[in-house]
Amino acid sequence: MKRKILSLLMSGVILSGLLTGCNQGQDTKNNTEVSEEVTEDVATDENQELESGKVELTVWAEEDTFELMNTMIESFKREYAGQADFEITLAAQSDGETKNALLGDIHNGADVFSLPDDQLLSMVAGGALSPVEDAEAVKAANLTESVAAATYNDVLYAYPYTADNGYFLYYDKNYFSEEDVQTLDGILAVAARSGKKFYMEFDSGWYLYSFFGNTGMEVGLNEDGVTNYCNWNSTDGAIKGVDVTESLLKLTSSPAFVYKEYDSFVSGIQSGKVIAGISGVWNAVAVRDAWGEDYGACKLPTYTCAEQQVQMASFTGYKMMGVNPYSEHIGWAHKLANWFTNEQNQKLRLEVRNQGPSNTNVAASEFANQIPAIQAVIEQSQYGSLQRIGNSYWGACTTYAQEILDGNPKRKEEQELIDILVEGITASTVQ
Numbered sequence: 060m061k062r063k064i065l066s067l068l069m070s071g072v073i074l075s076g077l078l079t080g081c082n083q084g085q086d087t088k089n090n091t092e093v094s095e096e097v098t099e100d101v102a103t104d105e106n107q108e109l110e111s112g113k114v115e116l117t118v119w120a121e122e123d124t125f126e127l128m129n130t131m132i133e134s135f136k137r138e139y140a141g142q143a144d145f146e147i148t149l150a151a152q153s154d155g156e157t158k159n160a161l162l163g164d165i166h167n168g169a170d171v172f173s174l175p176d177d178q179l180l181s182m183v184a185g186g187a188l189s190p191v192e193d194a195e196a197v198k199a200a201n202l203t204e205s206v207a208a209a210t211y212n213d214v215l216y217a218y219p220y221t222a223d224n225g226y227f228l229y230y231d232k233n234y235f236s237e238e239d240v241q242t243l244d245g246i247l248a249v250a251a252r253s254g255k256k257f258y259m260e261f262d263s264g265w266y267l268y269s270f271f272g273n274t275g276m277e278v279g280l281n282e283d284g285v286t287n288y289c290n291w292n293s294t295d296g297a298i299k300g301v302d303v304t305e306s307l308l309k310l311t312s313s314p315a316f317v318y319k320e321y322d323s324f325v326s327g328i329q330s331g332k333v334i335a336g337i338s339g340v341w342n343a344v345a346v347r348d349a350w351g352e353d354y355g356a357c358k359l360p361t362y363t364c365a366e367q368q369v370q371m372a373s374f375t376g377y378k379m380m381g382v383n384p385y386s387e388h389i390g391w392a393h394k395l396a397n398w399f400t401n402e403q404n405q406k407l408r409l410e411v412r413n414q415g416p417s418n419t420n421v422a423a424s425e426f427a428n429q430i431p432a433i434q435a436v437i438e439q440s441q442y443g444s445l446q447r448i449g450n451s452y453w454g455a456c457t458t459y460a461q462e463i464l465d466g467n468p469k470r471k472e473e474q475e476l477i478d479i480l481v482e483g484i485t486a487s488t489v490q
Contacts, residue, residue, distance in 0.1 A: 109390045114143040116392060119152035119160070119172035127411050128399075135398045143391065154378065161187050161383070170386040171396045174217065175224060176208035176377040177446045180284060183211050189384040191215040192393045200402065205417035208377040208445060217379035220400035220408070222422065223340040223415025224376025225443055226266065227435040228360060230335040231328075232353040240355070243310070243362040243371070246335050250315035258327050258336030261311065261318040261464060264456030265374055265446070266337065269359060270307060272372020273442060274298040278484065280447045285487075287449045292474070292481040300477035302365040307463045308473075310362070318464065325349075343413040343432035356435035358442065375443035377417060409433075455483025 120128050132147050139145070150169060152160055158178040161168040162185045174182065182188045191197055194215040198206045205219035230240050234253055239245045243257075250257045260266050271278065275296050278289040292300040310316055317327070325345045327333030337359065338346075347354050359371035380396040382389065398404065405416040409426060415433045416422045427433050459480040462468070467476065 109142065109394070110388060111143055113146065114388045114391050115146045115148070116170045116386070116388060116395060117148045117150055118395070119150055119157065119169040121154055121173070122151040124412070125149055125151075127408065130407070131399055131404050132395075134404075135395060138398070139394070145391075147395070157381075158182055158185075158187075161185075165383065166385050168383050168385075170383050170388065170392040171399070172381050172383070173220075173378060174381050176379065177448075179209060179216060179379075180211060180447075182381065183216055184284075186384065187381070188216040189382040189386070189389060189393070191218060191382075192397070197397070197400075200419065201417045202419055202422060204375070204440075205377045205379075209379045217381045218396045218400040219377055219379045219417040220405055221378040221414050222417040222440075223433065223436045224378055225373050225436050225439060226269075226337050226339045226359070227373070227432070227439040228335065228337055228357055229324075229328075229342070229346050229432075229435075230355045230357070231350050232355045233350075234334045235355065237357075240335070240357055241360055242368065243360045246360060247310075247313050247315045250334060251313070253334065255315070255334040256317045256327065256332055257313075257315050258317050258324045258333045260324070260337070262457050262460040264448070264453045264460075267456045267460055269337075269371040269373055270303055270362065270364075270369075272444065273370045274303060274364070276300065278448070278452070280449055285449050287452055287484050289452075289481050289484040291484070292477040294474070297367075298365045298369065300481075301473040304463070304473040304477050306362060306364040308467060311464050312466065340413060340415055340432045340436055343430070346432070347413075354431060356431035358435060358439040370442050373439055373443040374446040375440050376446060451486045452484050455480055455486070458483065 118128065118132075128149055132149070136145050136147075152169070152172065154173050154175055157172050157174040158181050161172065161182070165185070165187055168187075179188070191209075197215060197218055201219045202222050205222045206215065209215055209217040209219050228240060228246075230246070234249055234255065235246070239249050246257050268278070271291050275298060276291050276293050278287060278291060280286075281288055291303070294300070311318075317333070324333065324336045324338045325342055327336065328346060328349045343356075346356075359373060361368035361370050363369075380399050382392045382396050386392040400417075402418045402420055405418040405421045406424070406426075408414045409416050409421055409424075409430075413430055413432060415436055416427065421427060422437075459476065462471075462476060
């Protein structure tokens with residue numbers, strides 16, 4: 060790719076460690092410090108001339124989206140027929156690893172690529188995102204939260220296209236009433252009576268957050284963009300760190316609770332052994348195929364903690380299309396990214412893959428209102444927050460969760476368990 064000079068003022072950029080991707084709603088770890096000056100003098104490409112000759116563009120996307128992406132590419136070529144000779148190539152790239160792949164070799168990276176919102180700050184700091192053209196039109200067309208997730212220092216850096224990268228509860232209506240699924244206790248009781256299981260990927264910081272997020276205790280990214288603050292070991296307040304730990308030990312000892320006995324949530328429901336579980340819209344089609352008309356979805360339940368019901372929280376997430384600032388055909392790259400994320404194609408993505416749109420018109424459509432998973436992720440979003448977490452969080456959560464799952468085999472005091480967790484979360488480097 061031809062080099063372009065970007066006027067990006069950065070200080071203290073740190074790129075340490077690797078992101079761990081997950082299947083569409085996965086744990087990605089932001090470990091890059093972004094200076095307050097990064098976007099002070101950003102050059103935009105709104106006046107880029109569109110070439111009329113041969114235009115070669117490479118697009119990175121998840122391989123299982125290729126059929127849909129090719130449909131969008133063909134419609135793009137029809138829309139701009141005669142304006143250029145397009146050669147657009149799709150290349151497989153996990154969204155969870157976009158940041159690593161692009162920053163590892165930005166000059167040979169894709170012209171247009173999909174990324175989850177939690178990679179945005181790292182990409183901005185690395186000079187890997189060309190600011191959005193016609194930003195005001197893109198902002199007006201999409202949900203406020205999705206625009207905020209694609210923005211840094213008032214500059215829109217990517218084109219939003221989904222607002223569904225969160226998690227919620229799926230359940231089989233054959234077994235549960237709407238009242239049953241309001242509480243985790245109710246879900247476990249029904250599953251136990253039925254000889255069935257409730258599934259949750261417990262040993263992941265992405266899901267573990269659900270038990271701490273609405274307790275009044277906090278975790279988040281410090282101003283350095285690398286380290287975390289966390290008071291999950293608090294000994295004050297209505298809910299303390301030990302209270303959550305006690306609740307988790309009780310949950311994981313339930314005979315109705317499973318987290319790894321099956322290859323995945325999907326394989327569990329397909330076998331008929333799992334009748335409820337926590338997952339995201341990426342499994343909506345599989346759930347619908349397995350449960351048919353009995354497929355139910357709603358916000359996460361409450362769980363019992365310190366003798367009260369606490370609403371389970373979630374990380375919310377958005378996906379977006381970015382443009383490589385070193386693209387040889389950057390004007391057309393912006394046109395293509397905008398095309399992938401326009402109202403027409405967000406509607407197509409919703410209809411074909413049941414992906415929740417960020418476009419306000421599509422999100423309010425009758426079709427979206429008929430999909431339980433889309434409505435569930437919207438309902439849960441009021442109890443969620445953007446994932447802005449430093450790298451040390453993930454390993455610490457996995458270690459803590461594994462001790463809980465093992466039943467605290469070393470018989471540590473609950474305060475010690477939670478103190479060790481917070482020490483790991485707030486560590487300056489990955490242990």
